[in-house]
Amino acid sequence: MTNELRSITLSSSVENRNLWKAELLKIYFDFDDSHTPLRDEEGIDLPDVESARTEVLRALADIAKDVLPKSDQQAFRVSARNASGDIVYSAEVKISGGRHEPRHQ
DSSP states (O other): OOHHHHHHHHHHHHTTSOOOOSSOEEEEEEEEOSSOOBOOSSOEEESSHHHHHHHHHHHHHHHHHHTGGGOSEEEEEEEEEOTTSOEEEEEEEEEEOOOOOOOOO
């Protein structure tokens, strides 16, 4: 997964949100495809952990739609961590597929 995909995935849903709360949380989103982990060093400001959860699930939905169909065996994990480095939410999507031979009658 490229940083470009990460940027598109996260910014598309955040840029239109009204972040009016006084105290925002700096949340970092880390991506892992079991081959190349990407650690977010920039983060984004969000009003709460529930918003981080929403972003993680949206990111995984985008990944499943755009990346996973290229392989029968793949897993992606997205973790949201706070400024202290504590993971506040994580989720994973897995694809495990294979062909099956038809039964002979």
